[in-house]
Structure formats: C-alpha cells, structure tokens
Amino acid sequence: MTDIHKRQVTLDEVAERAGVSRSAASRVINNAPHVSKAKREAVQRAVVDLGYVPNATARALATQQVGAVVLAISSDNPQVFADPFFAEVVVGVNSVLEETELELMLLLATSTRGQTRLEQLLRTRQADGVMLMSMHGDDPLAALADKADVPVVFGGCPVNFEPRYYVDADNRGGARLATEHLVAAGRTRIATITGRMDEGAGTARYKGYQEALAVAGLDASRVVHGDFSEDGGSRAMEELLATHSDLDGVFIASDQMAIGALRVLKDAGKTVPGDVAIVGFNDITSARHTEPPLTTIAQPIQSLGREMARMLLSLIAGETPTPLILPTRLIARSST
Amino acid sequence: MTDIHKRQVTLDEVAERAGVSRSAASRVINNAPHVSKAKREAVQRAVVDLGYVPNATARALATQQVGAVVLAISSDNPQVFADPFFAEVVVGVNSVLEETELELMLLLATSTRGQTRLEQLLRTRQADGVMLMSMHGDDPLAALADKADVPVVFGGCPVNFEPRYYVDADNRGGARLATEHLVAAGRTRIATITGRMDEGAGTARYKGYQEALAVAGLDASRVVHGDFSEDGGSRAMEELLATHSDLDGVFIASDQMAIGALRVLKDAGKTVPGDVAIVGFNDITSARHTEPPLTTIAQPIQSLGREMARMLLSLIAGETPTPLILPTRLIARSST
DNA sequence: TGGTCGCCTGGAAGCGCTCCCAGTTTCGGA
DNA sequence: TCCGAAACTGGGAGCGCTTCCAGGCGACCA
Numbered sequence: 001m002t003d004i005h006k007r008q009v010t011l012d013e014v015a016e017r018a019g020v021s022r023s024a025a026s027r028v029i030n031n032a033p034h035v036s037k038a039k040r041e042a043v044q045r046a047v048v049d050l051g052y053v054p055n056a057t058a059r060a061l062a063t064q065q066v067g068a069v070v071l072a073i074s075s076d077n078p079q080v081f082a083d084p085f086f087a088e089v090v091v092g093v094n095s096v097l098e099e100t101e102l103e104l105m106l107l108l109a110t111s112t113r114g115q116t117r118l119e120q121l122l123r124t125r126q127a128d129g130v131m132l133m134s135m136h137g138d139d140p141l142a143a144l145a146d147k148a149d150v151p152v153v154f155g156g157c158p159v160n161f162e163p164r165y166y167v168d169a170d171n172r173g174g175a176r177l178a179t180e181h182l183v184a185a186g187r188t189r190i191a192t193i194t195g196r197m198d199e200g201a202g203t204a205r206y207k208g209y210q211e212a213l214a215v216a217g218l219d220a221s222r223v224v225h226g227d228f229s230e231d232g233g234s235r236a237m238e239e240l241l242a243t244h245s246d247l248d249g250v251f252i253a254s255d256q257m258a259i260g261a262l263r264v265l266k267d268a269g270k271t272v273p274g275d276v277a278i279v280g281f282n283d284i285t286s287a288r289h290t291e292p293p294l295t296t297i298a299q300p301i302q303s304l305g306r307e308m309a310r311m312l313l314s315l316i317a318g319e320t321p322t323p324l325i326l327p328t329r330l331i332a333r334s335s336t
Numbered sequence: 337m338t339d340i341h342k343r344q345v346t347l348d349e350v351a352e353r354a355g356v357s358r359s360a361a362s363r364v365i366n367n368a369p370h371v372s373k374a375k376r377e378a379v380q381r382a383v384v385d386l387g388y389v390p391n392a393t394a395r396a397l398a399t400q401q402v403g404a405v406v407l408a409i410s411s412d413n414p415q416v417f418a419d420p421f422f423a424e425v426v427v428g429v430n431s432v433l434e435e436t437e438l439e440l441m442l443l444l445a446t447s448t449r450g451q452t453r454l455e456q457l458l459r460t461r462q463a464d465g466v467m468l469m470s471m472h473g474d475d476p477l478a479a480l481a482d483k484a485d486v487p488v489v490f491g492g493c494p495v496n497f498e499p500r501y502y503v504d505a506d507n508r509g510g511a512r513l514a515t516e517h518l519v520a521a522g523r524t525r526i527a528t529i530t531g532r533m534d535e536g537a538g539t540a541r542y543k544g545y546q547e548a549l550a551v552a553g554l555d556a557s558r559v560v561h562g563d564f565s566e567d568g569g570s571r572a573m574e575e576l577l578a579t580h581s582d583l584d585g586v587f588i589a590s591d592q593m594a595i596g597a598l599r600v601l602k603d604a605g606k607t608v609p610g611d612v613a614i615v616g617f618n619d620i621t622s623a624r625h626t627e628p629p630l631t632t633i634a635q636p637i638q639s640l641g642r643e644m645a646r647m648l649l650s651l652i653a654g655e656t657p658t659p660l661i662l663p664t665r666l667i668a669r670s671s672t
Numbered sequence: 673t674g675g676t677c678g679c680c681t682g683g684a685a686g687c688g689c690t691c692c693c694a695g696t697t698t699c700g701g702a
Numbered sequence: 703t704c705c706g707a708a709a710c711t712g713g714g715a716g717c718g719c720t721t722c723c724a725g726g727c728g729a730c731c732a
Contacts, residue, residue: 008460010688021712026690034710053460057396058688061717066393068441082427082638084420091418094444105404106440108430124344124389259625286622289595302418346718357682362720370680394718397687674732681726690717697710702703 009050018046029054068103069129069312072118074141078110080134084284085301089155092305093131100313102128115141122148129312131155137198151315155308157200157323165315167307167324169299171201174328175208178251178279178297183216185336187249187277191222193236193261195253202228205253205281222247226257233257237264248276249336255280255287255296262290262335277336292334299328345386354382365390404439405465405648408454410477414446416470420620421637425491428641429467436649438464451477458484465648467491473534487651491644493536493659501651503643503660505635507537510664511544514587514615514633519552521672523585523613527558529572529597531589538564541589541617558583562593569593573600584612585672591616591623591632598626598671613672628670635664 015025020039027035028043035043046052060066071093073081080086090106097104105127109118121127122145133155135142145152146163154166182190192209195202206223213220222244226236233256240247241264252258258280262272270276272292280287283298307324314321351361356375363371364379371379382388396402407429409417416422426442433440441463445454457463458481469491471478481488482499490502518526528545531538542559549556558580562572569592576583577600588594594616598608606612608628616623619634643660650657 008688011690012688022689023691023712023714024710027711030690032691036710039711051459053456055460055688056462057393057402058717059690060393061397061719062688062690064717078431079427081430082420082424084418084423087420087423088418090442091415091444094417094442094446095414098444098447098449104442106426106430106442108427108434110430111434113434120389123387124391126392284621286625289622289625289627291625291627344718347720348718358719359682359684359721360680363681366720368721372680375681391718394687395720397689398718398720400687675730677728677730679726679728681724683723683725685720685722687720688717690715692713692715694713695711698708700705700707702705 008055009052011052011054014043014046014050014052017050018042066126066128067101068105068127069097069131069309069316070105070107070121070127071131071133072107072109072121073134074109074115074118074132074139075134075136076110078108080110081108085282086133088301089133089305089308092302092307093309094305095302096306096309096313119144122150122152125150129153129316131308131312134199136196151312153308153311153315155304157204159198159200159203162323165311165321165323167304167311167326168200169301169304170325170328171204171299172208172211173325174281174297174299174330175205175251175253176212177208177328177330178281178295179209179212180216181279181295181330181332181336182249182251182277183212183218185249185273185277188218189222189244189247190218190220190249190251191224191240191244191247192220193224193226193233193240193250193252193257195226195228195257197225199228202253209251226253228254228256230256230260233260234264235260237261241265241268241270249278250276251279251281253281255282255284255294258294258296258335259286259290262294273334273336279330279336283331287331288333290335295333295336296331297328298331300326344391345388347388347390350379350382350386350388353386354378402462402464403437404441404463405433405467405645405652406441406443406457406463407467407469408443408445408457409470410445410451410454410468410475411470411472412446414444416446417444421618422469424637425469425641425644428638428643429645430641431638432642432645432649455480458486458488461486465489465652467644467648470535472532487648489644489647489651491640493540495534495536495539498659501647501657501659503640503647503662504536505637505640505662506664507540507635508544508547510617510633510635510666511541511587511589512548513544513664513666514617515545515548516552517615517631517666517668517672518585518587518613519548519554521585521609521613524554525558525580525583526554526556526585526587527560527576527580527583528556529560529562529569529576529586529588529593531562531564531593533561535564538589545587562589564590564592566592566596569596570600571596573597577601577604577606585614586612587615587617589617591618591620591630594630594632594671595622595626598630609670609672615666615672619667623667624669626671631669631672632667633664634667636662 129151137159154163224236226232280296287294351358465487473495490499560572562568616632623630
C-alpha cells in the first residue's frame with residue numbers, strides 16, 4: 001500500500017468551511033433541531049464539497065454505541081457455517097439490518113479463541129447486540145448470554161433452558177406434520193432417526209414424532225439417535241434395519257441423514273416409497289434431486305434470520321419482545 | 337433490557353488500583369517495553385481482579401486502526417449470499433482471521449443502500465481492509481476499489497480488468513480439464529453452456545472450453561450462453577438441443593445449470609452419459625445426488641477464502657503480495 | 673567520584689465526535 | 703415599547719485509549 005492516506009476530512013473542517021461552529025455542523029449531520037436554515041444549507045454544501053463522511057469510530061466513542069451487531073455461531077465444529085442453512089439466515093438478517101445504520105459482524109466461535117472472544121463480547125458491550133445460534137446443550141455460554149448486559153436474541157432454543165428472547169422454527173410441529181403425513185399414507189410401523197439430542201432441534205423433532213404417533217395410537221419405539229450428518233444417517237438406518245426390519249415408514253430429522261438413509265435402503269434392496277416411506281427435515285436443495293425426490297419439512301430460514309434481527313432491534317430500542325415460533329410446512333414429493 | 341449497564345471498567349481504574357500511571361498500565365496491556373517487572377505484575381493483577389477488557393472503540397480512535405476487516409459481496413441479487421459457495425468462503429476467511437485480533441464484518445451490497453455503504457467504506461477507511469467478491473463486469477466499484485486508500489483484495493477476477501491484488505480459482509484451467517475429459521471419452525461434438533459473460537468466471541470457463549477444443553482440433557461453435565442458474569440451464573439446454581441436436585457431450589459452466597440441463601435431457605429422451613456426456617463446474621453438494629451423479633470440476637473454495645484473508649493481512653502489513661490462482665480439479669462421476 | 677547512557681515514569685496532548693450549557697437573538701403578544 | 707419565551711449559537715468538557723516527551727534515577731566506566 002502506498003501510504004498516502006489523504007487524511008480523512010473531519011467535522012471541524014466542514015464547520016470551518018461552512019463558517020459555523022462544530023456543534024452546529026454536528027447538529028445538521030445528525031439532523032437535530034436548533035440550527036437556522038441558512039447555516040444548515042451551508043453545512044450541507046460543505047459536506048458535499050469536501051466529501052465528508054462521519055468517522056464511525058469517533059461517533060461510537062462519543063455516543064457509547066458501537067453501531068454494529070454480531071451474529072455469533074457457537075459450535076465445536078469449525079465447519080458448521082459451511083452448512084447452507086446459515087447462509088440463508090445471514091441473508092434474512094441482512095435484509096432487515098440493511099434498513100438501519102447497523103453493521104453486521106460475524107463471529108464463528110468454533111475454537112477456544114473464538115469462544116473467548118464471544119465471552120468477552122457478551123460481557124463488555126463491544127457490540128450493540130448479538131444474535132446467538134447453534135448452542136448445544138451443555139454450552140455454558142448460553143446462560144451467560146441470556147443475562148448479559150448486552151441485548152441477546154437466540155436463534156433456536158437451547159435444549160436445557162428457555163432464553164428470554166429467541167426465535168425458533170416450529171420443530172415439534174414440523175415433526176408432527178411429517179409423522180402425521182406418514183400415518184395418513186397408511187403406514188403403521190413408523191420409525192424415526194433423531195438428530196443430536198443435545199440440540200434443541202433434535203429433541204423437539206423427536207417430541208413431535210412421539211406426539212403424532214401417540215395421537216394415532218401407534219407404537220413409537222422404533223428409534224435410533226443420529227447426529228444430523230449424512231454418514232450418521234447411513235449408520236442409523238443400518239441399525240434400524242437390523243433392529244426393526246418390519247418398518248414401513250421413517251421420519252428422519254434432517255435431509256442430510258435422509259440422503260444417507262436412502263442409500264442404505266437402496267443397498268438393502270428396499271424400495272422407496274414402496275417398501276418404506278421417508279420424510280426428511282429442512283428442505284435442503286439436494287432434497288429435490290435425490291432418487292426419489294424427498295418429501296420433507298421446510299423451515300422459513302430467511303424469516304428466521306429476519307425475525308431474529310427484528311427482535312434484536314426491538315430489544316435495542318428498549319422494548320420487550322416475546323419469543324417467536326415460526327411455522328414449518330410439509331413439502332410432499334415422491335419419497336412418500 | 338434492564339438498563340443497569342454496570343459501567344465498563346476503564347484503564348484508569350486499572351492504573352489506580354495497580355498504583356501506576358495510565359501510561360504504564362497501557363504499556364503493559366499492549367505489552368510494550370519500558371515498564372519494570374514489579375509494576376507490570378501489579379497491573380496484570382489489577383486487570384484480572386477488575387476483569388478489565390480494553391475498549392476496542394477507544395483504542396481504534398486512538399490508533400487510527402479499526403481492528404476489523406470486511407468481506408463484501410457486491411451484486412444486484414439479494415439472494416446471492418444464499419449460495420453455499422459464500423458460506424465456505426467465510427469459513428476459510430474466518431479460519432485465518434481467527435489467528436489475529438481482527439473482527440470480520442459482512443457487507444452484502446445488494447441494494448442501493450448497500451452499494452452506498454460499500455462505496456463509503458472504500459473511501460473512508462471504516463475498516464482496515466476489505467475483501468471484495470462477485471463483482472460483475474460493469475460494476476464501477478471495481479475500479480474504485482482497486483485504487484482505494486484502504487487495502488482491498490478481490491476474490492475472483494472481474495471480467496474487464498485485472499486488479500492489483502486478487503485470488504481466483506483456475507477457472508480457465510478447470511474448464512479445459514473438463515473439456516479434455518470429454519474429448520478423452522471419445523466425444524467429438526462437444527457443446528458448452530456458458531455462465532454469465534459479465535462475470536470473470538463466466539468468460540474464463542468459456543475460454544478454457546475453446547482452448548481445449550482448439551488443441552483437440554474439434555469444432556467449438558456449439559455455444560449457448562446461460563446465467564449460472566438452474567432454470568437458465570434448462571433453457572440453454574433446450575436451445576442447444578434445438579440448434580445442435582447432434583451433440584454428444586456438454587461442458588456446463590455450473591452444476592446448477594447442469595441440473596437443469598439434466599432434466600431437459602431426460603425429458604427429451606436422451607440418456608446420460610449414453611447419448612450425451614455432461615461435465616459441470618463447482619462440485620456443489622447436490623452434484624453427488626443427481627441422476628446420474630455429476631462429473632464436475634471442484635474449486636478449493638475454503639482455500640480461496642483463506643488465501644484472500646492471508647493476502648489482505650499481508651497487504652495490511654505493508655507488503656506487496658502477488659495475485660494467486662488456485663488449482664481446480666476434475667471429479668469424475670457417472671455423467672461421463 | 674563524576675559523567676553519560678539508557679531504561680523507567682507519569683503528565684499531557686490528542687484521535688473525531690456528541691452534547692450539555694450558558695449566552696445571544698429573534699419574535700410575538702401585551 | 704417592553705418583556706418573556708423560544709429558537710439559535712458556539713465553547714468546552716468529555717468518551718477511553720495511545721503515545722510523545724521531558725524529567726528522574728540507577729548503573730556502569732573511566
């Protein structure tokens with residue numbers, strides 16, 4: 001870099017050029033009242049002439065507001081964010097932040113360093129608010145976050161406690177929908193492959209499965225716990241086939257696992273949906289391209305991001321929003 | 337929010353508690369020399385006791401360094417970031433930033449507001465550096481960015497000019513690889529569906545296709561321009577079928593388009609790879625699940641992110657790195 | 673024992689902006 | 703014509719930190 005930083009033009013220069021005091025200039029920049037029309041225009045002209053842009057840092061220091069919020073993903077897996085899920089969340093978040101003056105910071109707290117950073121963030125107001133996602137069950141940060149003195153909204157409800165502010169997809173309702181769909185299709189020996197049981201989504205989806213079968217008066221004991229991953233899905237399906245070879249329907253708590261399961265089913269010579277019907281969860285892009293295309297539950301991911309951002313904004317504004325559960329819906333394709 | 341912001345503890349308090357001057361305290365915080373062992377330890381103890389964490393804003397104002405870099409995606413499509421591609425880039429970027437003290441800010445410049453923000457960012461040093469992606473051909477910001485007085489590295493080379501600092505995947509080489517693969521499989525009437533020709537990746541991949549066919553002495557005139565999208569791929573394939581029904585191989589510049597094309601081919605009663613062999617580009621997750629699984633070109637996306645971040649760091653450190661082209665490789669599956 | 677060098681040390685001046693406050697105008701109403 | 707209220711105006715004190723600088727002090731060499 002050539003080090004010719006043409007020094008940034010400051011408010012003082014604007015004021016001088018406009019022939020007013022710095023205070024007056026500041027007022028027009030923030031369009032506050034108490035400045036005459038003439039001076040206001042003079043300042044505005046000076047701003048344009050000089051190409052003045054306020055220094056965000058200085059402003060932040062003076063106002064004690066950072067002007068940025070952070071989206072933090074806490075996880076032990078460095079690759080979590082590679083999940084397209086988060087990309088969509090970000091799009092949603094961005095769409096509402098775009099209407100404000102707030103910047104978006106990303107914090108992938110996947111290492112010890114990252115966790116430390118997140119912790120400091122929570123206790124020292126380095127941001128005006130934080131959106132926190134993907135807390136797994138035993139994360140001590142969850143509790144800390146919920147009573148931090150900086151506004152925090154959770155994306156997804158942690159498994160072991162309910163934060164004051166969160167927005168979540170209706171995982172339980174979605175799982176119920178999925179299972180009911182299987183029941184309605186005449187399946188009677190319905191199994192499930194759950195997600196990680198230390199995540200809110202994992203337990204909630206399992207609960208939905210149980211509820212639906214209870215209502216239908218069917219046996220809900222064909223259960224294997226998975227981990228949301230494709231390989232995990234394969235392993236779980238193998239186990240299921242070994243222990244409950246009579247099954248004729250499976251609700252699988254993620255499409256990734258469903259893809260793995262589909263492969264195992266195929267290798268085992270079972271037809272889908274002929275021998276066994278499958279419903280997944282998430283509606284990832286690949287779900288449309290499997291053989292057969294996967295019936296699944298879609299969550300409004302961008303909305304989730306959008307609503308998290310809105311809730312955070314409302315919190316920052318000093319309001320007290322109530323938790324929000326977003327509806328999920330069934331996408332029927334050919335695996336059922 | 338309860339508004340009991342227990343005021344942040346300041347450096348002055350630390351200094352007082354340690355019985356030293358603020359300057360001394362500052363020195364030990366930044367572990368600078370010229371402070372006796374005794375005082376150094378006293379300060380360190382005070383820091384722990386008080387739970388002191390430096391105020392990043394104040395520090396930024398004093399040092400004239402923001403302590404954050406931004407990853408900016410410039411595009412006219414609000415949904416670009418939903419592409420899993422960027423999620424992976426972010427993972428890569430984060431992995432190197434994690435080792436530093438720098439924060440990561442995300443700027444999705446998809447609206448007028450966003451573009452304005454990006455422009456201001458480029459001219460007013462609101463960040464210590466910026467990584468810029470997805471510039472399409474006629475974006476005036478590209479030129480501006482390249483001579484901004486803040487370090488900028490491009491991700492992907494814009495179509496109409498070569499920035500001073502960039503890292504890109506070897507799109508041309510990858511396309512050549514893909515086309516050569518088709519040639520090696522004995523195909524002789526090889527078409528291509530290109531990407532958007534106002535993006536660097538689009539033109540580069542087209543060039544690679546031309547080169548490979550030139551070397552093989554084959555006709556390179558079976559060309560339809562697409563837009564990288566699935567629907568665009570369908571439309572392009574229809575056109576190709578209508579105008580060049582004799583084709584026996586197609587290099588398609590993105591997997592998304594390939595998926596669309598596959599559907600059209602199937603509807604038209606053509607078998608893959610029997611009648612026509614297909615090679616895509618990107619190796620998206622879905623590519624493994626299509627029918628048949630797609631032969632494609634993989635780019636090292638996380639590396640791209642990582643190298644962009646590294647280059648930016650080196651730029652910030654005052655060095656002068658050279659542009660970087662990352663290798664791509666062929667993933668052979670059953671569509672060829 | 674005197675002089676010099678080099679390492680501490682803390683005071684103070686900013687970094688660029690906001691905002692309180694006291695002083696000055698202006699203006700309408702009586 | 704006079705008075706009070708309301709609107710304007712600019713000075714100045716911070717926000718919390720870094721860093722320059724001048725002064726102090728011990729050590730080391732001759």
